[in-house]
Amino acid sequence: MKKIVLFIICLLTAYSVLNAQKEGLTSINKGDLKAYMTFFASDEMAGRETGTPENDASALFIKTNLMRLGLKPMSDGDYLQKMPFVETSVDIKERSLKIYDNTGKVTFSTDSLVSFSQSTKTIEIEGNVVFAGYGYFDSTGYNDLKGIDLKDKIVLIMTRTPVSAYSNEKGRVFNERVEGKKLGSIFMAGPKAVLLVYDPKNNFKDAYASGLADMIPASSVAPSTQGRRDMPFLLAFITQYTADQLLKSTGNNLAQMQENIKREGKPVSTEIQGITTSIKIPVNTRDFFASNIIGIVEGSDPVLRNECVIYTAHFDHTGKNREGKINNGADDNASGSMVLLEVAEAFMKLKKEPLRTVVFAWVNGEEKGLLGSQYYANNPVIPMEKTLVDFNLDMVGRSKLPSDTGKFAGYDLDVTQPGEIMIYTAHESSELMNLLNSAAQESGIKVIDKGKDLGFGGSDHESFWAKGVPAIFFHSGIHADLHNVGDDVEKIDFDKMEKVSKMVFLLGYKVANQKSRIVVDNPLKPQGQ
Numbered sequence: 001m002k003k004i005v006l007f008i009i010c011l012l013t014a015y016s017v018l019n020a021q022k023e024g025l026t027s028i029n030k031g032d033l034k035a036y037m038t039f040f041a042s043d044e045m046a047g048r049e050t051g052t053p054e055n056d057a058s059a060l061f062i063k064t065n066l067m068r069l070g071l072k073p074m075s076d077g078d079y080l081q082k083m084p085f086v087e088t089s090v091d092i093k094e095r096s097l098k099i100y101d102n103t104g105k106v107t108f109s110t111d112s113l114v115s116f117s118q119s120t121k122t123i124e125i126e127g128n129v130v131f132a133g134y135g136y137f138d139s140t141g142y143n144d145l146k147g148i149d150l151k152d153k154i155v156l157i158m159t160r161t162p163v164s165a166y167s168n169e170k171g172r173v174f175n176e177r178v179e180g181k182k183l184g185s186i187f188m189a190g191p192k193a194v195l196l197v198y199d200p201k202n203n204f205k206d207a208y209a210s211g212l213a214d215m216i217p218a219s220s221v222a223p224s225t226q227g228r229r230d231m232p233f234l235l236a237f238i239t240q241y242t243a244d245q246l247l248k249s250t251g252n253n254l255a256q257m258q259e260n261i262k263r264e265g266k267p268v269s270t271e272i273q274g275i276t277t278s279i280k281i282p283v284n285t286r287d288f289f290a291s292n293i294i295g296i297v298e299g300s301d302p303v304l305r306n307e308c309v310i311y312t313a314h315f316d317h318t319g320k321n322r323e324g325k326i327n328n329g330a331d332d333n334a335s336g337s338m339v340l341l342e343v344a345e346a347f348m349k350l351k352k353e354p355l356r357t358v359v360f361a362w363v364n365g366e367e368k369g370l371l372g373s374q375y376y377a378n379n380p381v382i383p384m385e386k387t388l389v390d391f392n393l394d395m396v397g398r399s400k401l402p403s404d405t406g407k408f409a410g411y412d413l414d415v416t417q418p419g420e421i422m423i424y425t426a427h428e429s430s431e432l433m434n435l436l437n438s439a440a441q442e443s444g445i446k447v448i449d450k451g452k453d454l455g456f457g458g459s460d461h462e463s464f465w466a467k468g469v470p471a472i473f474f475h476s477g478i479h480a481d482l483h484n485v486g487d488d489v490e491k492i493d494f495d496k497m498e499k500v501s502k503m504v505f506l507l508g509y510k511v512a513n514q515k516s517r518i519v520v521d522n523p524l525k526p527q528g529q
């Protein structure tokens with residue numbers, strides 16, 4: 001008898017909880033999501049790149065929707081959290097490498113120079129050039145750097161190693177492991193610049209042919225308050241033709257130098273006589289403001305409202321490509337941003353707010369390096385110690401299409417099937433995982449748990465992890481259109497977006513509304529503490 005009473009009470013409680021969420025849940029629908037997405041990922045938004053008028057306009061779109069839905073702004077009365085940034089960009093057309101003879105006459109000049117590092121100011125270097133083979137050394141005693149003085153020199157090295165250049169190994173665009181080790185020891189010798197050139201046995205002639213030039217962003221954005229450190233030396237790729245010009249006075253071209261190393265079985269490193277070289281990389285800077293957008297659903301409990309659950313999604317994208325074509329960023333991350341709007345509406349439709357506060361943060365500058373979420377984590381509306389969990393959504397709109405084959409920047413594509421979503425989490429709280437599983441079940445979506453390590457790029461939940469705040473990152477997978485012109489609304493699975501919206505709404509509601517704070521049984525250590 002007792003058991004039955006208990007069972008009925010349980011049922012009633014479950015029913016009233018479900019019922020309390022019902023008004024919210026029924027407001028979530030794919031029609032809204034499609035309408036939002038059609039605007040937000042349109043060509044008119046020009047790819048929403050941080051620092052552009054269209055990025056400001058997309059922030060305004062979110063802000064005005066929050067006004068319409070009735071969310072609270074921050075304590076200063078605004079929804080926009082303004083951040084000071086500085087943009088630095090290389091004046092590509094004005095880059096130059098010049099070779100001078102003994103009399104100071106320019107004998108060669110080129111603008112084919114692809115610099116790796118974003119400097120905060122114009123770089124101007126002049127000096128003697130040292131050819132240092134592959135810049136390689138190993139335990140067999142082979143050492144391209146032995147007995148040559150690199151201090152204040154411009155050092156020219158080839159990619160790869162004396163062995164790998166002659167193996168059947170396909171030349172890679174840039175082998176970080178091999179080149180990183182070489183650059184590390186060259187750096188210790190204090191050069192002014194390191195010029196890299198693809199070894200002549202490589203299948204690439206230069207950084208344009210390998211695609212590396214396209215991978216290096218033309219500009220970079222950073223918080224203007226943060227003193228940025230430049231790399232202590234310039235690192236740039238030159239063409240094999242330029243390398244041949246630099247080597248001219250040795251009587252050998254680059255291919256001959258490579259053959260000499262092979263034939264003699266030892267380094268042929270040498271300071272090149274009779275020339276000096278100057279390099280100029282002009283850098284322009286621009287100061288501007290960009291915004292995160294913050295909307296608040298204040299908790300109904302006078303004490304617990306000082307704690308919060310936060311939803312994050314970055315609303316910026318990568319703008320236009322080099323040909324001026326727009327990357328619309330429908331999946332990345334109009335999808336997560338518009339899910340947040342739909343979830344915010346669901347919370348506003350509830351008859352009673354949850355006990356705790358729910359914060360919605362559309363963060364900016366993710367594509368520039370998680371800038372907006374880092375700014376928020378340092379300037380939160382509710383302190384990080386009182387932030388129970390971050391639910392971060394970045395790319396939640398795609399299901400596997402026939403075109404999703406191959407790799408993206410070396411990573412396997414892992415787009416989920418319809419009705420599936422992946423999560424990345426450090427499993428900080430087993431209670432949270434249980435709540436997630438029941439929310440997923442109620443929403444009819446299958447969750448694939450990928451653990452903590454992303455294996456690619458990153459996203460804004462990492463700014464919360466850095467503060468020791470538990471987080472779950474929701475993600476539908478890497479597809480063939482990532483950061484490309486094909487990331488369009490037409491390829492979005494709205495059914496999936498609706499299910500994701502319902503799941504994260506239910507999950508956030510459960511965490512925000514239960515009397516006890518979720519137990520964090522496996523906390524992450526905040527960074528720098």
Ligand SMILES: [Zn+2]
Pocket residue numbers: 314332333366394395
């Ligand atoms: Zn993204």
